[in-house]
Amino acid sequence: MEREIYCPTCEEEQTFWLAASTELHLGTKTKWRCSECEHGVVRIGEDVDTAAA
Known part of the structure; x- marks a missing residue:
């Protein structure tokens, strides 16, 4: 599976x-x-998203 996410390292x-999935x-x-x-x-359900941190 793939998805588009903002990457802070690439800045785009x-x-x-x-x-992985658990x-x-x-x-x-x-x-x-x-x-x-x-x-x-890392994302856990809809509540925790390290991309938004």
């Missing part, structure tokens, strides 16, 4: 690929990696 929207009691935890620089983003 980049294609991120799904690196079910938690808070929701699905997904780890995404930038296809250009390997910057990582």
Whole structure:
């Protein structure tokens, strides 16, 4: 799976690929990696998003 996410390292929207996915009691935890620089983003359900930090 791929998705467009703003990459703070590249300073623009980049294609991120799904690196891992795990079910938690808070929701699905997904780890995404930038296809250009390997910057990582973690999302847990709809509430936690390290890309927005």
